Amino acid sequence: MNTPLVIYHEIKTEQLGSILVNGITRRSRGSKSRDDLIIKTDSLIDNYRPTHLRAADIGRSKVVYGYIGTREYIIDIKDGKKISLQQKMLNNTHALLQLDVYTELCYVSNLNLYDKIKHAINRNLSETELRPHILNYWESLVPLDVFSIEGMIERPEVMIAHDITPASLRVLSFD
Secondary structure (H helix, E strand, C coil), rough: CCCCCEEEEEEEEEHHHHHHCCEEECCCHHHHHHHHHHHHHHHHHHHHCCHHHCCCCCHHHHHHHEEECCCEECCCCCCCCCCHHHHHHCCCCCCCEEEEEHHHEEEEEEEHHHHHHHHHHHCCCCCHHHHHHHHHHHCCCHHHHHHCCCCCCCEEEEEECCCCCCHEEEEEEEC
């Protein structure tokens, strides 16, 4: 039996009021994705999106990102380890939200592959050298509705290809 998955999202506490009124749009960059190297990496990876994702307007710069877990724990995107939900809330300096998502509009990406590409860009590897890694990144994408939390991807990150309405989120903790 598969463990029911839960999707979580972090925001800066000062954004909470606005998000509770307006929700989260998939075209806005969160505080963690405003770094120039991340923007450059996302742009290059998006240039190689498979046709079906391009047609659906899904790409790294066009999604809301989330943590994946269960009601008891979250998979840490830093190292892939399980952190109890209680521990995550205690050690968090951001507001932690639980999201209701349309699983058919969500994918799970492999952050190890993403970081490999990002670090290679930082080392100025050519696009020709990066292309196989980028294609591998897209080929490794798993639809959320078939994703298994046990061993499928070491450092999973959820790509949510729809906006999150205020009614579709619940505040779990805030600093």
